[in-house]
Amino acid sequence: MLYKKYKRHVFRFAPVIIIGLLLTTLPTFTDLAIIGLFTKILIFALLVMSLDLLVGYTGLMAFGHAAFFGIGAYTTGILIKHYDILSFWLSAPAGVLMAVLAACIFGVIALRVSAIYFLLITLALGQLVFELANTSLGKLGALTGGSDGLGGIPYPEIGFSFSFSPNSFYYFTWVTFIICALLLYWITKSPFGYSLQGIRESEVRARALGYNTWLYRYIAFIIAGLFSGIAGVLYVHYNGFISPEGVGMGASGLLWLMLIIGGSGTLWGGFIGSGIILSLQYFISGFTPQRWPLILGVCFVGVIMSYRGGIMPQLNILWKRISHDGSP
């Protein structure tokens, strides 16, 4: 009797647990290159999940999302490289804070308009950040390194005479990812999260029920910016280097492709999309790195033309069929 009651829960969480175990034991059975790949996958999974909060849950077509990622990465990088702020406990929060600040400002601007204009504005704001990162003029250019980017960023300095290795940094990313993913999950299951979905479905209805729809969208925007900033900080330590390419329209487009393929509105779709695209990139770049954008574009168009649900909803349906034990 008790078994039956918990069987459904076990089944629902089984894939999460299995993947979790695999990811936890990853370093024991793979080499450094794969560890690096999965570190990157986790970072981007977090980034795409934050985008999903905006797109899938709130219904906001945010096209310049890589900007917050970039601001987090560049801020931390600049502090470490040019201002000798080596302690992770200072540079990381600063990076995240800048990303949140940017979200606060961009949110006020972008949320003045709706739907299509919002898309264009977030795109433009994202490009603005790109221009800021790309400029070689003035003090800013000296700090960011312009189109050459900012490099030479070591692993985080957390003190305690501890130095990171690719393996240990993987675990660091893994733990951070788990915490952030959990927070995002709780947010989607909270009254706030459901309110977001309501606002997505019918703004008029939500307003007529007492919801301050602007405020909800603004808060969602800032939360998304927060987690993007975290991803950015992780990335600059992982990659040691950040360039304007990681900030502009190309990068934001990559996030959208991951979101579409994994499935929006499901949160975990971000993880799947990130995994698929980055693994694809890893293998294809081994053969034709120059043609990767073309292949990416073709994949993009192909996925949209044939099928927009993404993989996650299909997996969900499949899983429900497998674990169905007769109860509704």
Next chain:
Amino acid sequence: METVVINLLNGIAYGMVLFLIAAGLSVILGLMGIVHLAHGAIFIAGGFVGLTIVKGTGSFLLAVLVGAVTSGLVGLIIERGFLRLLHKQELEQVLVTFGFVYIIGNLILWIWGAWPRAAFVPSYFAGSIAIMGSYFPIHRFAVIAIGAAICLGLWWLQEKTRIGAIIRAGMDNAEMVSGLGINLTPINIGTFFLGSFIAGGGCVIGVQLFGSIAHNDGVNMLLTAIAVCIIGGVGSVQGALVGALLIGIIDNFGRVYFPVMAPWTMYLLLILVLMVRPSGLLGRKL
């Protein structure tokens, strides 16, 4: 004083090129509700094709024509082959055009390589005219003149022809237009082709203002075209013109007098307009 005049003229010339790319984007957005993100890439593609033609045949006129037609055809392929199948699914349409940004950009890279292509000025536009003690390139006058002519032509099409009336009606209420028995499909196709055609031709004509074009300039041009549409207002020739000239002039003066701020004058203007008047200076409420 001369420099102000020269800068103004430069700004207007740049604005004219912006108009040529933004006009198509604006009407496509206004009429079909499609945010055509690949428009910038199509613009650049026309330029590359044109410059290749010029290198091969030496004929600037042919280059403009072939460049324009190529862009028109690419736009047509995207619309007929892909966007049409996603009828009414606006987000999907945007995303597909987004995919084409990568595809077209990378194809250009593949065919023409990574080095920027230098601009070409035909002999009949070479040289400069003296204006108030400074020199202004004849080619840029030509750009202004050609741009103005096309603008006039488009405005006439919009205001004085039946097709223009149908297009304007379609922007307000496409269902009603269809309900009146008017088939919007050929109009949509024609608009898409014309917008891409003018953009491609405009790139070849105006490439001298940029000095050169590279395969990844498409994004930059797209963003500027978007800014023009938002600032000037979507859906009208005059809106695109006002937005384009405004950005062209302000951007130019920005570059001359505040070079450090140069990349952002456009964005600052964009943000300002958005905060104060979201539908654009001459825009219809979207």
Next chain:
Amino acid sequence: MEVLRVEHLSQSFGGLSVLEDISFSIGASEKVALIGPNGAGKTTLFNVLTGFIPPKAGRIYLLGHDVTHMSSHRRISLGLSRSFQINTLFSHLSLLTNVLLAIQGVQATRYQLIRPITAYKGNFDKARELLELVDLWGERDSPVTALSHGQQRQVEIILALASKPRLLLLDEPSAGLTSGESGNLVRMVRNLMGDSTVFFCAHDLDLVFSLAERVVVLYYGQIVAQGTPEEIQNNPKVREIYLGTER
């Protein structure tokens, strides 16, 4: 105690005057109907009252507060609620979620970020109560668009009632319903209304005469008559412009 007072309310679109110098008031527990031919301005009045459109002139007082320029959501938290003429539900969400969101709309917990929505048992119980009133508890997990039009109409009313409003605005509650479904709806509204204050507009005169204590007649944006249903029925002006159009 006055629940709603409207003073010299005017609204126009372009040059067209849609509401002209509207003044009336509604007291506690009153059931007032708004009738008038199509285009008279009924839905516009509702939109102005709920804050979706600002009025060109005039004042609106809700429970003593001047809400003329107050945002919609703040009016709701003061105790206003509204149903729409066209079903305006949270389309892809489940019926239960729809009702929960309606209950939550006036609670501070709607901003809760971390605790799951399932932790608020009280709201679930309230949702169950509401859904059982219309026999839809069994459908609670279906997406709301899977319900029939008549059922969705009932849900539309339920959502408006969920916040236990002081003033309930019902915009054409029986729109699109068959006469059978309409009868059900009338019964349902009458049972649920209790002693809340209700202001509704309707074309269905059976609905009007079985629910309303007072009737306000709107014609081309102006109030041309007010009174009990009997008075209105016998009012010659009203007969002429509205009831008397059947030839």
